[in-house]
Amino acid sequence: MTIGQQHTVDGAHFAFTDRWGGVSAVPYEELNLGGAVGDDPASVQENRARAARFLGLDPDRVVWMNQVHGRDVAVVDGPWPLGAEVPAVDAVVTARRGLALAVLTADCVPVLMADPVAGVAAAAHAGRPGLVAGVVPAAVAAMVSLGAEPARIVARTGPAVCGRCYEVPEEMRAAVAEVVPAAYGETSWGTPAVDVVAGVHAQLAGLGVVDTSFSPVCTLESRDHFSYRRDRVTGRLAGYVWLDPSDDGS
Numbered sequence: 425m426t427i428g429q430q431h432t433v434d435g436a437h438f439a440f441t442d443r444w445g446g447v448s449a450v451p452y453e454e455l456n457l458g459g460a461v462g463d464d465p466a467s468v469q470e471n472r473a474r475a476a477r478f479l480g481l482d483p484d485r486v487v488w489m490n491q492v493h494g495r496d497v498a499v500v501d502g503p504w505p506l507g508a509e510v511p512a513v514d515a516v517v518t519a520r521r522g523l524a525l526a527v528l529t530a531d532c533v534p535v536l537m538a539d540p541v542a543g544v545a546a547a548a549h550a551g552r553p554g555l556v557a558g559v560v561p562a563a564v565a566a567m568v569s570l571g572a573e574p575a576r577i578v579a580r581t582g583p584a585v586c587g588r589c590y591e592v593p594e595e596m597r598a599a600v601a602e603v604v605p606a607a608y609g610e611t612s613w614g615t616p617a618v619d620v621v622a623g624v625h626a627q628l629a630g631l632g633v634v635d636t637s638f639s640p641v642c643t644l645e646s647r648d649h650f651s652y653r654r655d656r657v658t659g660r661l662a663g664y665v666w667l668d669p670s671d672d673g674s
Contacts, residue, residue, distance in 0.1 A: 427478060428648070428661075429639060433578045435668035436538035436545065439479055440582035440639065441661050442648045446471040448659060456650070456659025458528050459488075463659065476524070479664060486524045486664070489513050491549045495557040497566045500525075515548035515563035519570045524666040530650040531585040531643050533620050534663035535560055537633070539572035545665045552592075555623045556603045564631050574632035582663045583649050586642035587619025588612040590653070 428442035446455030447470050452463040457475060459468045476483040487500050490510040497515040502523065504510050516525045525547035527534045532551035538544065548554075548563040564574060587609035592600075597616040600623070601608035607623030610616065621638055628636050643651040643661070650659045 427475070428641070429582065430479075431580060433538075433635070434540040436540045436578055437479075437664070437666050437668075438536045438538075438578075438580040439664045440534065441475055441663075442583075443650055443659060443661070444648065445478075446474060451655065451657050452659040457526075457662040458530070458660025460490075461660060462657065475662065475664075479524075481524050481664070481666065485522070486526050487516050487518070488526050488528070489516055489547075489549065491528060493549075493551050493553040493557075495554060495559040495562045497559075497562050499566055499570070514550075514554050514559045515546060515566070517544065517546040517563060517566040517570065519544050521667045522669040524664050527663045528660040529582070529584065529643075529663070530652040530658055530660050531590075533584040533624050534582040534661070535563070535579065535624060536582070536663050536665035537563065537567065537577050537579045538665055538667055539567060539576045540578070540667060541576050542567075542571040542573065543667055543670070544570045544572040545667050547663060547665050550620060550624050552590075552596075552600060552618055552620055555607060555620050555627075556600055558627075560624055560627045561631060564628075564633065575634065577633045577635065579628050579633050579636045581621060581624055581636075581638040583639045583641035583643050583646065583661060584621055585644045585651065585653055587617050587622055589642055589644045590617050590620065591615050592618050
């Protein structure tokens with residue numbers, strides 16, 4: 425299998441999947457990593473194991489979220505206990521090197537962040553509601569509380585619906601832009617749009633995070649990626665972030 429995009433900076437690893445290399449059947453073909461979209465649970469488990477192993481990760485050492493389009497953040501130092509209910513959050517933050525954090529998307533913006541010096545990493549799920557609610561600033565604040573410094577944070581955003589394709593009613597565009605002006609957009613055919621990617625990066629810049637980059641992939645345009653807006657019933661992509669363990673293994 426292949427992973428769509430991978431990047432490493434000073435021991436901080438960032439990876440974003442595409443839809444290929446898994447075992448799920450239509451309409452989730454192939455590498456669906458979402459466990460709440462109607463796919464066979466055994467297929468999802470196998471897909472998650474394949475993706476983790478490809479990245480050199482232990483599948484049991486990946487922290488997932490129950491994403492709800494909010495701004496709540498969970499600080500974690502290990503995977504959720506077996507059988508425990510996964511909390512409803514849209515960002516996870518850790519100061520545990522070697523622990524991988526994952527975020528699921530199918531048009532929303534996956535935001536991966538790390539401060540390699542402090543050993544702090546975060547994964548956030550930023551759709552339009554999360555952008556307005558401020559999930560990215562909340563995640564950065566949680567990172568800072570663990571010793572991260574915004575100027576040292578490396579941030580990468582993955583495949584998402586672009587501002588030229590995310591058509592919305594004019595009232596919605598105005599409401600979002602009132603909170604995040606940079607998210608004001610227009611589709612390629614001239615109708616109101618929201619540019620969540622631009623909004624996320626404007627929030628990061630406003631917080632002092634300067635080492636940023638974004639994926640050129642628009643999920644709605646790319647058949648190599650899942651898109652809820654395009655297909656409705658579909659799979660989920662994942663973004664993963666983790667830091668190399670320290671010399672003592674911690």
